[in-house]
Amino acid sequence: MPCTKLLDLKQILTLTAFTLTLHAAAQVKTHIFRFHPYWLDQPQAVKNNEERKKEIFRQMYTQARSSQEALLAKMELYPGVSAIRPLTVINAVLADCSPQTAALLAQEFPYVDITDISEYRYKMHEPVAMRPDEGNAAEKAAGAAEPGVLAIGTRAMWQMGYTGKGVKVLSFDTGVWPEHPALGGRFMGNFYRYSQTWTGYFAEEPRDKSSSHGTHTLGTMLGLQAQNADTLGIAFKAYFMSTDPIVSDLADLLPFATIIAAYDWALNPDNDTSTVSDMPDVICNSWGWVDPPDAALCTGFVLDMLENIENAGIASEFSAGNEGPGSTTVGAPAFVTSNLVNAFAVGAINGNTPSYPIASFSSRGPGVCGGAGGLAIKPEVVAPGVNVRSCIGTNSYAFYDGTSMAGPHVAGALMLLREAFPAATAKELKESLYFTAVDLGTPGEDDTYGMGIIHLPSAFTYLQGLGYTAATPADQTSDLAVELLDHPGNWACDATWQPIYEFHNDAAIPVSAFRYKIVHNDVVVDSGTITQTIAAGADWTFNTGTTITWAAGRNEVWLHVENLSYTERDIINNNSNFRTTYQPDEVLPYSMPFNSVQGEWADWEIRNPDGLRTWEMLPSNGMLYCDSSVVMRFPLYVNGAGAAKMDYLVSPPVFIPNTADTVYASFWAAYHLRLTNQRDTVQLLAATDCKQNFNTVLFTGDKSNLTTYTATTPVLFIPSLEEHWKHHLVPLHDTLKGRTLYFAFRTKNYQGGNYYMNKFAVHTGSNYTGLETVVDGTFDVYPNPAADVVNVRANNQGFDELQLSDMQGKTVYILKTPGAQTAQLPVHALAPGMYLLTVKHKQGRSVYKIIH
Structure with a gap:
């Protein structure tokens, strides 16, 4: 009988490597490799939410690193596995690889749930109507507030002194125009480094898209036109962070991995696992899935992400969508249900009419995830979402309609409640709005209004009933604030700069001492302890005497102050951050x-x-x-x-x-x-x-x-x-x-x-050729035609970059080679044809035709 020849180890490894290479060459998809959910022990008797965040994040981070270690090590050995990102917001790893490679990893790690998320699509909930505010905000009645803001009982909270001071929200939207006067300079990037206050996928600097969707929603959460106290928003002294992955045009969609990465950033914005003060208190989500509701999303990594955000002490809400009036139109992730208030879906009513009728466009339940009683009902609550006036652009205002306008009312309400009850859990804050909502429509919870319109005074009372004592409003406590007096603006012209700050002691007692540090581009350039009496209610100018020498390009200067005289509720404004760009002079040509x-x-x-x-x-x-x-x-x-x-x-x-x-x-x-x-x-x-x-x-x-x-x-x-x-x-x-x-x-x-x-x-000279094509004998380019690689060798000068383009001008390969004398460009993967090789050097550019 025929016998089977056993392969030696070298042959096995060779075949394995060949197989993996074939798999790597197959179509690459983005996958999420999900481990078992976290086992979390909720800390008891915490003084505030910061303590809870610290303990829960510690547990999540420790479990994630332990669970993922073996998979991450294996991924490093597989060719074609790229964009590897270990997560904390989910016990999972994101990676790009072919389906065949994912299948091989599934055999080695059978306890890992692997999902291809390449086709997941999401976008903002497009406003149903947008109308510019033709008036001038400065002409509004002094102290005026928007009808929708008042409809949820906000004035009662203001009268108690709650303004959102010291609380921060993450706007998960299209971006923001932080310079809008209604946002009052409360962008967290004015106080902390940009890397922990803005994560941009479309822009390095904070900015919004043409819809101004993110700016409008933030205005409803916390807007205030300071010129005459025209109150657009609810928590008008709160701070905000922002990210911009949300779009309106499907052509601009980013991979869904971007959404997951942005949520992961929200758990650790400063990339320091020992701190949690950088986390937001609230997340506002006015976006959803593009595709129809799919019950497959009711479990798995989406559910894990929402639960972990809530467990970490962050109160997150979602606009329900604008697909009404049909039933079962609440989209994902708003329809996901892990408990009665997660995800917290928000429908839209007309807050300008006393009967608060439902908006025709507001998405209706039931949710597709099922469950008993209220678990099957969507949305959870409603809030004003018709004819909502807020800020757009850098200095304009407009009226928008949509559940995207309703959700920010809930986010603003959560910020006021977080200020009042710093020890409550995120779940309890949302439950306070859910259980005390004012019933509308059919008696009882229903798939149109949910539990009804939120009512802040009742939510406040509910939380007191849980045994929490309301904290003194932050505006009524002692506060030391720091402000940068002068700076060169977005673009610095002088090579050096000396920062000068003003300290304001908004307290009934003096400040006697403080510690400080000044950080320039992540390097501490000055620090110390200063004994200085700043009388109650007084200002003091801090001339640091520190000279900052700008680096070419982006610069950031951060001052951090630790008050040694009294405890503060708002420590955000103990910081000042400033960003600028310095450009040395270019010379001719x-x-x-x-x-x-x-x-x-x-x-x-x-x-x-x-x-x-x-x-x-x-x-x-x-x-x-x-x-x-x-x-x-x-x-x-x-x-x-x-x-x-x-x-x-x-x-x-x-x-x-x-x-x-x-x-x-x-x-x-x-x-x-x-x-x-x-x-x-x-x-x-x-x-x-x-x-x-x-x-x-x-x-x-x-x-x-x-x-x-x-x-x-x-x-x-x-x-x-x-x-x-x-x-x-x-x-x-x-x-x-x-x-x-x-x-x-x-x-x-x-x-x-x-x-x-x-x-x-x-x-x-009028015939400048520095930008034109020059073919000369300065460089040897060979072989030509080329099958696998193209060699470039300098004859009398180095070169800084090689760029290969097709004949339509599309760049197909770039190799940075500062001062190089020789280099190789791989061309084996290119389609056959003619290409242009551009060699950049100190005297200009030399271009050669390459045949492959």
Whole structure:
């Protein structure tokens, strides 16, 4: 009979490696590898929620690291497993791998539940209606409050002194315009480092999307127009953190792993496992699943995430959705049920009408997760969500309709209750609103109104009934606040700076001593203990004498003060944080090709005064080494909202030497004249005073000298041919020599055609070639044609970067090689064809055609 030859160990390992390589090459998906839920012991008799957070987080973190250790070690050995992220908010690991690799890991770890989450889709609950507030907030009646804010009994809490002071909320939304005056400078990034107060997936700096959805919801939670105490929100002295993964356009969707990662960040924003004061107290969620309700989401990692957030002392609520009036329309994750108040789904009523009728769009129950009694009923409660006025943009106001507007009323209420009852659990805070809601509609809990409209005074009484003693309002306790008196703004022009702070002692007793530290870019540059008497109600100026020397690029300076004289409720304002960017002068020749390489134009500033559409980088063609450009898409402005509004694209500083030669600014541009009456304008301006005043007009363009394409379609023109581009050469006046200039492209929008700009340069001589393609003998490129790798060797100078692009200008590979003499680029995985290899070096760029 035939015999079977046994494979030796070397052969087995070779076959295994070959199999894993094949699996790695298969289609990669994002998977969550979920272990058993945490076993948590709730601490007893805690003084406040901070103590509870610390103990619960410790248990979660310890169990997660222990459970996940073996899987993480194994993942490191598998080819094709990437984006590995151990989690704490769920006892799980996120990773990208092929389904075949996931199946192999499942065989080795049969106790791990593995789910492909690549197709999970989510978005904001789109407001049903949006109407601008044509009035001026400053003209509102002094001390006025929005009808919906009053409908939930907020005034009674204010009269007791509760304002949300010292409490912080995480806005889990589209982002925020933190500079809006109604948000009162209460962005946590003004007090702590940005890394623990903002996690941006669409923008490094806090900003909102065109809908201003996140700004509007935050205004309802805590907005106050300080000029005349026009109260938009509920907890008007609370603080806020923010994240921006939520979108309205499905084309902009990020992977669902982003949502999980953002929740994981919320448990440890400062990345220090020994602290919990950085955690939010409340999370507001005005988003949900795109797809119809699916009972498969009733268990598993989503349920774990919501339970663990609640266990950690964070009160989280969800807007129910705008899919009503049909039944079973409450979406995920709002329909998930682990107890009567988690997830805490919020429907919308009209808070402007005394009978508080349900909004027709408000999603209805029952939930798809089932359960006995109230567990099957959705939503849990309702709150005002019709004609809700709040802040949008950087200085505007609007009325929105939607359950996205109702949820923030509940989040604001939870903040006031957290201030009043610091020792209550997150579950108890939500239960207080749930069990004391004022019944509406059909008597008893129902699938339209849930338990009814929330009522803060009754919730306050309920928590007292549990044995909690209400804390003294933070506004009525002693408080030391720190404020930075002067700073250089978003962009620093001088190379050094000395911070000066003002301390305000809002207390009936003096401050006699404090400890402090000043941190610049994560390095402690000054610290100590100061004995200084600050009388009750007095201010004191702290001139640190510390000189900060800016690093090139982003800088952050954080002052932390520890009051040694008395205990405070609000310790957030014992801190001051400031962020700026310093740019050393560029020298001639200066050039900026706006290509698709991330960070290539990061040292250019966008100024967007109206917070609407502005400069962006998009694909373009028609020029070699030009796979993208900066663009103003004028046609996409909402009619009227952006008309005649200006946007700026500002360069870094460029020193213009005293030279006998003429100095030029030059650029290439493409503009679409789709309508004969278009009035868009583009100007190139210059400032000599550190970007303060762009008073020097270098170039003015309109349809007469900008137009390069005249067909009426497409509306959103994209340049694709060389003739779509025009070169502009602008001589600089001799009076600008010997000075540092900032250049700005200022566009004035009249909803005309797309404007593309690229290859900006400042140089001497009218035939500058620093941005053009140069093929020379400076480098050897071989073999060519190439099958596996391309070798690059310098003959007389080093090179800094290799970039491989296809013939459409799309970048397919980038290799950073600062000062290198030799390098290799792998090309074996590329499709056969012709490519362009760009070698960046000190003298410019050299480009070679490569055949693969």
